[in-house]
Amino acid sequence: MTSHATTMDRRNLAALLRDALPYAGLIAVIVFFSFASEFFLNVRNFERLVTDSATLMLVACGMTLVILLGEIDLSVGAVVSLLAVILAQIMDAGTSWPVAMLAVLLIGLGIGLLNGAVTVLGDIPSFIVTLGMMAVATGLAYVFTGSISVAIMNEPFLVLFYDARLLGLPVPLWIVTLAFGATLLFLTRTVPGRHLYAVGANPAAARLSGVPVRRRKITVFAIMGVLVALAAVLSAARLGSGAPGSVPALTLDAIAAVIIGGASLFGGRASLVRTLMGAALIAVLNNGMVLMNVNIDAQYIVKGLIILVAVVLERLASSGGRP
């Protein structure tokens, strides 16, 4: 009886820590960098932080839905680079930016649908499917460019998606806010969105409840594809170019944001709001470590450790004290 009680206590404590981690972690890193770097705590740096992390926020948003289903998408970083390359090249060929952007959104949607369809119809783990897609996208980006970056000369495009402001706020922030709001509305207030929790937690029960499980999964990969394409647009505008391997840490960061947000990698548990906090935590870490001249490899170590802590907490919270 006592051992049972201790197990429950330990589990509740782990659950509390898991749920508090993104908030507490975010506050902790903000406080830390405020003291550690004189450049951190000012409006200019925060605006830069927000525009710099817009790509991550969009991808993390989609990754939340994918992980909620118990799936994963490892191709996001490679696909963002590929789409940025395509965007730069078709604008370089004289296409206007709205047309180029529409093309890239459609290609992103297509890639998402392909990831989803192969995973679901082939009954193949998404881990493998998207690993394959990652390799294909990386290869294509190198083939298209001959390994050199393609500069974007389209001034209106660069201004609109990086420097421009609407009602005093940077345009990337607006895009992230709208995309996040739309995803949140989809997940919590629409029928297909609410189905996702059941599909992720118990697909067999969901199917017997009349939920079209396969269609829902493909839909989520398609949404992921569109968000990745939007991320590619912002990334290209920020870097002023499209280049292979332009966002090396993006996939890791996006998965980290969702995991820090307390999601279960087995599906059925994920929160968009906590993912947003997790993504902000990663963004502040990236920003702060650059300001403090922490070398890029050491940044990976710090982020990797945070992911491990989050994963262990989630396991402790859901398995009764034993990881």
Add this chain to the structure above:
Amino acid sequence: MLLELDDISKRFPGVLALDGARFDLVAGEVHAFMGENGAGKSTLMKIASGLFPPDTGQIRLDGRAISFDSPAEAKAAGIQTVFQELTVLPNRSIAENLMIGREPVQAGGLWLDRRAMVAEAQAILERLGIDLDARAPAGALSTGQRQMIEIARACAERPKVLILDEPTSSLGRAEEERLFEIIRRLRADGVGIVYITHRMSEVFALSDRITVLRDGRFVLTGETSSLDRPALIRAMVGRDVAEDRHGADTDTLPVALTAQGLHRHPAVRGADLTLHAGEVLGVAGLMGSGRTEIARLLAGIDRPDSGAMSLFGKAYAPRDIREALSQGVAYVSEDRKGLGLVLQLPIADNIALPSLKALSRGGLVTPGRIGAFARDWMTRLGVKAASPSVAVGTLSGGNQQKVSLAKWLAIGPRVILLDEPTRGVDVGAKAEIYALIRQMAADGAAVLAISSELPELLQICDRIAVVAQGRVVDTVAAAEASEEGLLELAFREDEAA
């Protein structure tokens, strides 16, 4: 005496599974072990094979008292068990499957001696008269052949006691005969064999002695030659069930759902049935009789190979469960935790899951609407929980089952198929669920209830269909039915097939 289980009791939360049960086995006999579903046969044999310890009672092997802390200890002592679940690894060869865990090695354990492994495996197969090549991949074997590999694996350890838990439940006639040959060969070698089965024909064809268990208690042990079928059935049922019966005059009720000649390989072999709106039709049958598989066809989860169904006079051939649901046919699974509910999610989300579309306005559905909807259904069915936002997995079995029923009643089904509606539910909640089931029929729904508990069917149904070998062998009025009569039907057809 080879193995004695004496005065064994075992309590699980809420159930006394065994109450002073006993069983004894001598070397070189086949001892059949019988009882209704839930009589405690499997529990007693799990204790004998070291899966869990008894609360009280003694186990003696070769006259010495022993206790097992793990299945490995029971195996080391010479007790091998073959459970119903097949564990053959399809991607490995037969030899690898047979020798798993005790592969012959060379060079101090570093090197697998593949040749010796194949030779040894082949020797085991030959000893049992199984005509298979040990080098062949196990994946190509039929279910029956896999069952034989399971038995061969158990025999490779040269056990004193071999426990077989319904070994023929997935076998065809010819495979069954081959299995009997193996069992007789083992008996001749002096192995003591415990044979758990539901099939009366096998008991008389194969066994030397029979023990019957009922409600966890010992009823009788006797020589097979001194027992007959009626005596066994009486021993298995053993009690009178009176109580008030229901008996709607189904001739006056509209026909809701019919099935003619449904086939789906291998479990359903020509099932016919008629279900009326406003009645509760029970489905009785032994495990493996095909009762769940028939319900899955009616529910649109599986599609029949052949046969026809109609729903309120119109042809009914749902492509999938969604189409069945849209026509008002709901199925409440027997596997509440695996297929019925999403345990991690709140009560509200579970109840609303199939009704979300109906609850949405302009494509949107709010948590407030879902909560109010769930609260309403919780009140109607008497679900006891702090709030609709509590995770379903934290509720008791009875409350989980009520949530399961609420979820399906909420879509307003015309036909509701209940598979083991009171499994894992305590006595008090059972009575409430019975009342709910009767209420569904009184409200005009056509209710089909599958149950392993015959007293339950007699109590809640208007008519009872007996299923055996994938067919409905007879349909009787509940008012005129008895447990003995129903069991007799189930067993007789089982044998005739």
